[in-house]
Amino acid sequence: MTVTAPTSEVVFDVRNVTLRFGGVTSLNDVSLQMRRGEILAVIGPNGAGKTSLFNSLTGVYTPQEGSIMLAARRGDSPTSVVGMKTHRVNQLGVARTFQNIRLFPALTALENVKVGVETRQRSGPIAAMLGMPWQRREERESNSRAYELMKRVGLSGRANDIASSLAYGEQRRLEIARALGTNPGVILLDEPAAGTNPVEKRELASLIKSINAEDDVSVLLIEHDMKLVMSVADRIVVLNFGEKIAEGTPEQIQRDPVVIAAYLGTSAEQAESQADAQPELRLIDIEPEGEQS
Amino acid sequence: MTALETRTRPAPPAAPHRRGPRIPSWLTRLLACLGGSLVLALMIGDQEGSQTDYGLTFRKQILAPRVFAFLALGVLLFLCVSYWPRIKPYLTRPGFWPLISGGLAVLASITLMHWFDQAGNGKFGAVSDAVSRTSGISPIATAFYGWLAWTMLVVSVVVGGAAIVIGLRWLAFGVAALAVVAAVITYLAHQAVVDFTGQPDHSLGYLVSILGYIVILSGMLAAGLSHEASARSKHFVTRVLGFRPGLPLVIVGFVVTLLSFVGAAAWFSPSNKNTSLSETHDLFASTSINPFALNYLGWLSWVVFVGTLALAAAATWYRHRLLGWLAALAGAASTIITLVVLYDISKLGARTKFDGATGPWQNLGVGGWMACGGLFLLGSAGFVVATSARATRRVAAGTANGSLSGSPNGSGPNGVSATGSVAAADAAPATQPSPGRRAVGYLTAPGAARSAVLIAIAAALFYPPTATPFWQQVVVSEIGISMLLAAGLNVVVGWAGLLDLGFIAFYAIGSYTTAYFVGSLPVKPPSWLHMTPLLTIPFAIIACLMAGVILGAPTLRLRGDYLAIVTLGFGEIIHLAAVNSQSITNGAEGLTNDTGRHTKSVPNPSIHIGPLHIHWGLNQLQYWYLLLVFLVVVLLAFRRLEHSRLGRAWAAVREDEVAAQATGINTTKVKLAAFAIGASTSGVAGVFFASQIGTFTPDNFVLNNSILIVAYVVFGGMGSLPGALAGAAMLTWLPEFLKSQVPSSDRLMWIGAVVMLMMIFRPAGLIPARRRAAELSGLDGSSSSETRAVPAGEGL
Secondary structure, three states: OOOOOOOOOEEEEEEEEEEEEOOEEEEEEEEEEEEOOOEEEEEOOOOOOHHHHHHHHOOOOOOOEEEEEEOOOOOOOOEEOOOOOHHHHHHOOEEEOOOOOOOOOOOEHHHHHHHHHHOOOOOOHHHHHHOOHHHHHHHHHHHHHHHHHHHHOOOHHHOOOEHHHOOHHHHHHHHHHHHHHOOOOEEEEEOOOOOOOHHHHHHHHHHHHHHHHHOOOEEEEEOOOHHHHHHHOOEEEEEEOOEEEEEEOHHHHHHOHHHHHHHHOOOHHHHHHHHHHOHHHOOOOOOOOOOOO | OHHHHHHOOOOOOOOOOOOOOOOOHHHHHHHHHHHHHHHHHHHOOOOOOOOOOOOHHHHHHHHOHHHHHHHHHHHHHHHHHHOHHHHHHHHOOOOHHHHHHHHHHHHHHHHHOEOOOOOOOOEHHHHHHHHHHOOOOOHHHHHHHHHHHHHHHHHHHHHHHHHHHHOOHHHHHHHHHHHHHHHHHHHHHHHHHHHHHOOOOOOOHHHHHHHHHHHHHHHHHHHHHOOOOOOOHHHHHHHHHHHOOOHHHHHHHHHHHHHHHHOOOOOEOOOOOOEOHHHHHHHHHOOOOOHHHHHHHHHHHHHHHHHHHHHHHHHHHHOOHHHHHHHHHHHHHHHHHHHHHHHHHHHHHHHOOHHHOOOOOOOEOHHHHHHHHHHHHHHHHHHHHHHHHHHHHHHHHHHHHHHHHOOOOOOOOOHHHHHHHHHHHHHOOOOOOOOOOOOOOOOOOOOHHHHHHHHHHHHHHHOHHHOOHHHHHHHHHHHHHHHHHHHHHHHHHHHOOOOOOOOHHHHHHHHHHHHHHOOOOOOOOOHHHOOOHHHHHHHHHHHHHHHHHHHHHHHOOOOHHHHHHHHHHHHHHHHHHHHHOHHHHOHHHOOOOEOOOOEOOOOOOEEEEOOEEEEOOOOHHHHHHHHHHHHHHHHHHHHHHHOOHHHHHHHHHHHOHHHHHHOOOOHHHHHHHHHHHHHHHHHHHHHHHHHHHOOOOHHHHOHHHHHHHHHHHHHHOOOOHHHHHHHHHHHHHHHHHHHOOOOHHHHHHHHHHHHHHHHHHOOOOOOOOHHHHHHHHHHOOOOOHHHOOOOOOOOO
């Protein structure tokens, strides 16, 4: 598959964002650009501000400084999302999943996806109470779209099960299906592989790639599993203590002494010399598959 | 019996590190059982303490044998709990639970229910006193009311239990025969008393008793015939109901109609004269009654009955859709014919001023209404057959579709889900296109849920006319209105998960809006806006919508408890505003026919459209049918709403507000919609209330009533529409029922006890919502909505 972003169009343009909670600075002067159609991974140690970045991008948190411009779908003109309501950001084409799964546990799996699909529909309560033809049509459409998405993430056999009865990995995939239901231009995945087994991780990697390639959805990914990150990401941004410390292709990031230092907790110089001496200290050994540039 | 089941959970072992003497667990259990039985013994009977002698009650209870009976019950309970593992295998023997529940039904009918209204308080004891004092009554009745009733009950339960425990088949069949005899004797004895006095009778005690014996009969037959070591009644019920969809309806319809035709059930009952079907024919033979009605009373009724029955039975047995529709049509037609005949005879009765009748539909007996109900049920059976055939096919198509579009086998790892979804799809209304959920509960057989709904409709249509005026009034002004209110609050509390403690305020707004537009308040509307009560409905809805939005818009960002407090304040504000704005609402005096203040009572509703003139007067029944129309419209609309886009959005907001926002749901708008829709339902109830009762004061809209409505919804099952209705009906019926059972000062204590027991043993409510049942059944304990009162943004 192609890796270099084919277009220079920007989805998220984050400039000098600073987010504080009282005296704690969660994000400090972070700037990054996410290009259309790419898979961008955000990595960093615990507490580095990855999820804070996600929440700032989706309107859950409002950063005190800086600007975030969004053009989620192809052809959108850039809009500022700072201070915008979460559901508005979602309607502009930003879907997300959560680090600790947040499904609607008492609804069936299918209904969870339908909730996502239906946020793009228009029929109101009166039409529903009267059973108007257009409302019925929308209901049918939502049904078939939801089934389609369930199939897409490999859950078509479990459509009528209560969401909370699904296995952990299935719940993660269901969350992705729900996010895709809102027809996003960009999807933010917060640790989608947490708590899944190696087989599920491989499936997840191919799912992410296919979402990116076939649905033309840009993917912003937070993940601790380096193997997964290195295998799917086009570019990687590294955060540490709320600051961006590196940005580049997986190859570059693996060799970056600052990143290694951040993960090992030593100074950059030490890390560099160590890395030269001991190649096995690289973040992870990946077999270069295909044409990794 | 749930008490027993829940106690079987192993008690947590006593903490090993605890110091001091350890009380053995059996002792605490014994004390708990004895204490509970003592409390129960004290709860029953009059509370007779006096200011000088506080111990009077207790001594009376101690001296009465009652307290020992209850202590014995406590010991029995203790033994049951202690030796549960030994007892348990017997409890699952086939036929055991039917025996117990049938016995309890008979016991309840003898101790609690009315047997003959004209004798004393109408209960069994009063009737038996009256019978023993009367000579010349049939010996069956004397024996039955004297000693036979209790003897038959005790013998059948004890011997039946022994037959099950020992496993003697012939004894089980013997008890089955005894149950048949007992049911027949009960019927004959009751009829003998009613015939002897010839007075109208509205009692249901004998019916429940007969029903109890039929249940015992089925249990004993199961015990005698079954070769299984253990039986699961749930599966049994499902299998019986699923054998032929609609068959239970045919049987019930057949029995009810037959009883109304052949028995002593009165078709026409002016005072001191009960005339059965044939007697009514003789009575009217020489009058100027329309020949069609006379023929009906003579022979046509039988033709209609047999024809409908044959159609319904054939349709049910062969599961033929066309026959099903025909039977449904025949049922509807025969019900209407019967109604027409009832109208004719009562109109003639009224024209001759017979027994003070002033219009049609008066002086009618129970029989005609029973016949209507029975014929309606026969037609319903046809309807169930016709529609469940379609449902089955649709689900089959759905599964095929699923397997085409998904994994090799649509039901994959969970075979349960496949059968479950058949039933659930059937239980769901035909308009609901989304596939079913995992089915929970008894009514999982195809057509069973629909049958239950149709029986409820038959009861709602044809039971109230047979009730006493007191119960008719209860049905209208208590049960009906609270059902409407509970349906409205269920939207807010059950579906959207917003605790609203000021719901009665919208009811008040609806009532006062009506009063304004009909010109009953000190403030008058412009003359061109003056209207009749029913026309104010849209205005009341608009007023309540606006009030809902005004309350909701600034406060809906609050969550859970905080929102509840704000709504509480809103309810109080409306109440106080009504009390204090003397010039607008006439203050605390409310609406009276007070010319000085220019208030008058709200007129009763009436409709004048073209040739149609209906005026609702003092007859409660008329109001009941008007209310029924409101209820049906609201229910149909809400049923659709629940499974619509908005309904799912409500569920999403209730389950996880943060995730709902991130999925693109405008949570404020969705919550506002819930508030507005709930409020407008309440407003409609307010219109009805105002025009039915005529005069009201602000005291009709106090906080207490708001809390009661919340209780209805929670008691019935949050988020379940049938549950909310059942809860409202149950909790409004119970106080009225208890009026004749316990001293009036004890009434609230009993209601409290019932509510507490219900919440302990069945926290999901009477008819739990499927979603909620799944939550509470422990599939996912940690994520139920109560335990996740996490503010926005936290834990992301």
